[in-house]
Amino acid sequence: MSKTLILHGWGGSDAPHWQAELAAEIAKDYGTVSFPLLDNCHFPSKNRWVTQVKQILLDFKPDTVVCHSLANNLWMWLCEEDDIVEVDRLFMVSVPSLKTKEKTIKAFFPCPLPENICAKEVHIIVSDNDPWVKVDEIKHITSHFGASLTVLENAGHINEDSGYGKWKFIENLVLGRNNEI
16 A cells, blocks of 8 residues: 655645545545645745655655645655655646746745656646646646646636545545546
8 A cells, every 4th residue: 555645735725625535535545644734834935845845755755645736836846855755656736837926935936847756657637727827838847747637627726616625536546446537
């Protein structure tokens, strides 16, 4: 059974967000999951988050990482560090634009596009109407990483506000079950 690290974005991903539901589903399936609340999630510091997640990676040693929103940019910053160990699978959901302009999270941007994403297998999942990124930019990022891409129709930022609480598709992908949306 894999060890899954779930990293939330700006403001956290507590219930009924799909990440909280995914963490519960992994635990119900007797999986090993870490779903930490990152420091000061409503006013995040890139340097503190990088330091915190580097320690979690060292201690927990996940083979699967699931990122939502700002956590994707955090992961890209982590990949710029010298000592990040490659994971088997990386799920990047609702990746914001690498040039996002938002005062509260400005330290994360512009975000680098690292040469090495530190994952053997990368799956990017976005919506065609996410207010934080255009699909063309996601296609460029997907191509750069040699990732697989799923584009959902009218799913917004793929969070609880756009109807993504319990989400079978991501649960099936992460848990290796037959895929269904």
